[in-house]
Amino acid sequence: MNEVRAKPKGTIEPLPAFIPYEAFTYSAAALRHPFQPPVKLDLTQRQKGSKDIQPDESRVKQFLEGFNIENFTMVGTLANGGGRYALIKGGDGVHRVKIGDYLGRNHGRIVEISDAGVDVVEIVPDGEGGWLERPRSLTLKERT
Template sequence: MKQSKTAPFRLLVLTVVSLLITACVASGNHADLQQFMEQARTQPQGEIEPLPTFRMYESYKYSVVAQRSPFEKPLTVTADDGQGKVAVKPDESREKEYLEGFNYAALTMVGTLEKDGVLWSLIDDGQGSVHRVTVGNYLGKNHGKIVLVSPSQLNVVEIVPDGKEGWVERPRALALKEND
């Protein structure tokens, strides 16, 4: 059996510690310690100064959350004269689809399906029926054409009046409704 090089050192340390402990316990003469403790008990106790008083912290409530962040540049809006752009207008000759009879706000995306490599979105019309739509279908009263179907949302481009007897495209998204 091989002995460790530190074994003699460990034995020496153990012996010294044992002797010191035995010497302290065996002497029994603690008169000087007892005298010091009695003297310390008779002296007046020190006083601890009281904690400083703190002012109550008043939290700041940011009341303009819905407005533009102060760290973003202001959005500059310029008047559109409509010149130089292709005129956008809805196709009135196209046959209306069933979901075009509903307001966009009443429609809810409740899921997706994939069939033959095509992703379909499931739309609840708010009247108890669920409809299957994909890219190219229309929904909402503002000629909303579906341009993208993803597992989490449906992207639509609506054609709405611009207030100047013209039409503009407005992108919208219908996010997947999470179960509450």
């Protein structure tokens, strides 16, 4: 045992410097695929707006018009002697709406309430000075 202890101790080489792996981030995902032809837009088939359709700017805005319509989901319906109501979740809670109420930032007016959903007609600009009526639907969110 003494012989082993008497032998000179060896030196260990230092560990090589570790080069951290740099991950590649693909940033061209939103660009057109290089092997597909470019999409051609047919502007002649585009729907033209009307000067007759315009939002009522003099109308007092309702609370739910301060939110995007994408933030709303229908969670139920109520019916009583006063009519039929939809329960809309969004904004800051659950709200009761009826036909004729407005919601969303694009002058969306509720035109129909059924057990399956709420139909809304939005008035959006067409980009050329006119306005278009765009139908939207909020379907009932099923409990999961």
